[in-house]
Amino acid sequence: MKNRVTEIFNIEKPFIQGPLNSLTNPEFIASVSEAGGLGILGPNAGEARITRSPIETTERMRKEIKKIKQLTNKPFASTIMVSEDLTYTYYIVDMLIEENVPVVLINGLLDEEIFKKLKQNDMKIIFRPLTPTTANAKASEAMGADVFVATGFDEGGTVPERVIGTFSIVPMIVDAVSIPVIAAGGIGDVRGVRASFSLGAEGVYVGSVLIPTFENPAAENVKQYIVNSKAEDLILFRTLPAYYRSLPGKLARELEAMDKNGETNENIAKHMGAGKNMRLGMVEGDTENGYVSVGTGISPIQSIRSVKAVIDDLMQDFKN
Incomplete structure (x- = not known):
């Protein structure tokens, strides 16, 4: 079953993998894309050593992107971190264009020059602000974003500044823009997917549920810790x-x-x-x-599974 999200990204299922920072590597990303979703390279993927050099950061990402291409010919995306200092960002944007990465995830600020450059090179843009608002959703649409990620307070890690749950933020954003909206935060099984779509989302953006998978680079004890935990433990x-x-x-x-x-x-x-x-x-x-x-969607996780098993389970309503 196709929808606007699958058509925009040329993927089989409207399933977007959260970039998870250090918890991604080429093998994990390729496994997501091979299972029909959109794998996304995180900003520190595959690297143990932190660098503050924009050139070294960019070349590290280029190396990871080349590895992903060797593992899959399916679409994937890379993260662009947009901050007040855009030095890193411009280096990374140019590299992603050179490497023909089809989709970019922009985290953070809206920058008209970056949006314009990406669109000129026929790249698809996922825009995901830390705190989604009707204002930044409309602004990103005006700049050319292809989809908008509506992240609720249910997500893991750095959560939005406003305490608005996923199932309140999604319909608010859906009503504000005409581009597809992807739901993020607290989605742990097919019930969360169905609820997201019933509220107008056209895709899901999932992170925590993919950590306890065979392919994820997280430590084995961490995977088991997540399996053994519930949202009430957080x-x-x-x-x-x-x-x-x-x-x-x-x-x-x-x-x-x-x-x-x-x-x-x-x-x-x-x-x-x-x-x-x-x-x-x-x-x-x-x-x-x-x-x-991790986010509040961990409660339904019962075991460590393959990435394909997780995606097939959550996307069971989207069989071809």
Whole structure:
């Protein structure tokens, strides 16, 4: 069954993989695309060492993209992180054009020059702001976004600044724009997919449910930790820019205590250790000194499965 999302991206099922930062690599991304969804390369995919060089960052991503192309001829996407300093972004945009990557995910700010350059090169744009609003949805549509990701407060990791659940934000955005809207946040099984579509979404953007899969590079103990956990186990705490959620661990409890004791968001973020401690927790498996970032959709997860099994399950209403 086709819809606007499958036609825009030339994919079989309206299933978009969240980029998951360090928790993606070429093998995982290719497995998503081979299963009929759209795999997305995360900004730190396949890399253990952090770099602040825009050139090195770009060339690392180029290397990963070439590996993906060797593993699948299906469409895939790459992330463009858009921040106030656009140095990184411009390097990455030029590289993605050179490598003929068909789809880009833009996280963050709207930049007219970047949108224009991508559209001139016939690239499809997924726009996903941290906090979706009717204003940024309309602005992205005007700039040429092909689809908009409406992320609810149910998502894992850095959650939106406004406490609006997925099933409230989706119809609000659907009513504001004419481009397809993809639902993100708390979707853990086919019931979440069906609910999203009943509210007007034309695709789902899924992250947490794909972590406990054979192909994902997360540590095995982390995968089992997710299988054994429910949404009610999650810890939520303030940080920059607003909130974060994690499964329990020593560091997560410390961050929760800092929040309850009135510590500033800046100091909580400093103690949190950003991507370094997410990698420590989720890739290296040190769930006490790192953190395990997942969304509220983990409750239905019963076992570690293949990526194909997860996508077939969630997309069971979209058989060809």
